[in-house]
Amino acid sequence: MFRRVLVANRGEIACRVAQTLQEMGVRPVAVFSEADRGALHTRVMDEAVEIGPAEPRASYLNADALIAAAKRAGCEAVHPGYGFLSENAAFAEAVEAAGLVFIGPTPEQIRAMGDKRAARALAAEAGVPVVPGAEGGDGEALARAAEAMGWPVVVKAALGGGGKGMKVVADRAALAEALESAGRVAAAAFGDAALYLEKRVERARHVEVQVLGDGRGAAIHLIERECSLQRRHQKVIEECPSPAVDDALRERMTAAAVALARRVRYRGAGTIEFLLAPDGAFYFLEMNTRLQVEHPVTEMVTGHDLVRAQVRIAAEGRLPFAQHDVVPRGHAFEARVYAEDAARGFLPQAGEAVRVRWPRQPFARVDAGVESADAVPVHYDPILGKITGFGATRDQALFHLTAALDEARLHGIVTNLPFLRALARAPEVRRGAFDTEWIEREFLAAFAAVATAPAPELAVAAAALAEALGVWQGPAAGTDVAAAPTATPADAFRAAGRWRQPGLA
Template sequence: MKPPAHPLKKVLIANRGEIALRVIRACHARGIPTVAVYSDADRNGLHVRLADEAVHIGPSAPRESYLVHEKILEAARISGANAIHPGYGFLSENAAFAAKCRDAGIVFIGPPPEAIRAMGDKIQSRLRMKAAGVPVVPGEDAVNEDTLEEAATRVGFPLMLKASAGGGGKGIRIVRTMSELREAFERARAEAEKAFGDGTVFLERFVEGPHHVEVQVFGDHHGNIVHVFERECSVQRRHQKVVEESPSPFVTPDLRARMCEAAVAAARAVGYVNAGTVEFLVDARREFYFLEMNTRLQVEHPITELVTGIDLVAEQLRVAAGEPLSFRQKDIGQSGHAIEVRVCAEDPESGYLPSTGVIDGLLLPGGPHVRLDSCLFPGLEISPFYDSMLAKLCVWAPTRDEAAARMRQALAEMRISGLRTNLAFLARILRDPEFLSGAYDTGILGRMAVSAPDAETERLALITAAVLKHEYAESAKPVAAEGRTGGMDAWRSAFRFGGGR
């Protein structure tokens, strides 16, 4: 067999958290040494501990570390890495960075900069997709302070304000009336400027009751482009995904075939190479529209791996090295059902406010077909600088019902102490009748009702509450004054109890 055109000798991972671990694992499985990078806040991160080498790249704020092209490239130079995996977020969809890698003779493990650029500008990509025969949501091109009201009138309410350089739910606002328009525009523009360094915003008609379904695609340097089927991503809060599943319970075989074909056409239209995802909105009548293409590995890629048996990150490494894809379209299919939940440091009961703190207690789920991609360990400090996602919990089972049951069990097993998380909220979603019916759209979380606990749970809760209150009052007495106001450390030192002493 011919050796690959660009063998990966050492891979630098320009990311942090669980995705950095995912890439480190894939590299080590292929015998490729790894280099982590880290900011001040991440010295203790698991990615630093599990990589073969790690390079400090500056202060905690991403724009002073993970987002600085030159620091990443310099880290690759000093460590001798000849390839960079960007993960998701940060520099993963930055065409200028991908181009600088190429100029420096470093393999960027992702698509070519031209494809990133073509899809990164949402306004331009909409036009390209129309030309390629892929349906897009009706909307307007870039708007500014002067054209805002006029353009909004043409599109009609409700409408979506979106960042042209956007992705991942940042810089998106739904606007229902003209009176909300200007403030929403300013907030969207500020968020887009902050997140992407580009405040260009455009309008799109808001599709009511939409399903968010995406198709995984993969291209290599030998002209092959395949799809790896769909993921249903309609369970969202603040336009960010919370629960994903594959296959989509909403998509029919006929719709699947048409969407997957459109996704391949979209990828082909921009000369796509490596892993990418074409996102579609599907309305209640099962009409679908191109939303955007994510020119990177997706957060939720594991559920595709679970139903197809393909290791997408290993495939990324192969393709980046110049090897052909290890499979052809006819070789792959969907088997069984997979669900992912995103475990986040946030409080769903208070508007999803982020939560920070030190992990001081951790119980992890296990058992057959349970997969946890996590960066957590006891003692890890969750800082306010980065995304609130702590872990991805995925399960597989032969049927959707069995997968949901397995996920409920896994969520019941998983517990995190030290900060607020959405674990109980995720469990609620997995018990929600609408979710379990499979007939849900992106409005599901807004409709989800809180069911009252049954009598037995209530009895146990009453007893638990009284005992904990008493335990706490007893243990807190010597340091009561500090225990109230001194934050968690004082609280923790005051809260050592247990029946065994």
């Protein structure tokens, strides 16, 4: 087993990985940029090494600086977390070339599954259903292929993810412009303008299967996760298991996922993502060759620590448990807490989390990235933490998630907590009746209208509180308001001064 592991990440995932490493008796080493000096992830680890300026390319995306930090701290392995360089084949190669162990798949697997065209071909070879599609640089040929598949189609970046470079096209006239636009976005975001087309699956759900592989051809699954509650292709709330998957469908989906993992001789933890059509047909979407943000729901339901599994596979070269050891129990929901203003287009926020109170519910788990007085830099993904609710049934798990969201408080910075609380209470969420576009199609406009509506009762309550506390004294009873001394504040909110603070929801 390793003695020291560099955690090449920041925020909540760095804290999460460090926790398991410490439980295993492994010393985690943090890295930090100038903007993250003193951040929570540096405080919870045994050692912290500065790697550069705040700009990600000079720090968390700087492979040379990360490897140098690992060598300087005497680490034997590197855990990439998620995001940043976690799915960068060149980084994995550089780690191994430096004589360190990359806790994740091989560079070849990252490269093959990161190219969505190559991944589709591998899935088809493994007998996994794929969405009808086409690729190539000839716009006219792609148009003919789209007409043969039937409109609408989706234009996707071959090396993309997170919805970047994705365009839905309804007819031939709009295809040329979509290809040009998506190509520009793909080139800027991923360094490659290559695109491909897929037939659009209407009202689809996003269901993914967690897999583990030993790198020699053996693989198992840890059932599925439901990830359809999305906004602009970004997941918001996830759950395990999926309310849309029965035992028969689960058997087919998990078998397909394991077949693909075995086909590529996958090493470590990975996720096979599927589109689930309303008629029960499912299609391979992509593979994420890393630990997912939403991995806690799988851990809560299966009882298996996925970070521990990653580390053991990397250190020992074998699966830490067998398929029959995966016995799902209960249900779990996870909500991602972001520093963003959901009422204003989910605008990212930065500043100081002046006061943070994470929930302490008995059936809730918190993966926190900030505590009171921590800075929230502008340079990075604005995720602050994740709240997971568990229960014996789906209804109980959702109740515990909702209660935990209600208890959470992050003052000093605007967060998406009001949005998450409203979403968790939506009747469609309670019934499990949603798809990947339901939030934007049916929920978001109503939420924004309520969130931005005037709230005069709050103003009255605030003024009354200010007066009760002696912050503002209005004119004495019977006094002519017009003749009242001008020195008396006329605005309770102005008189109250700095008591106003964002993020009080």
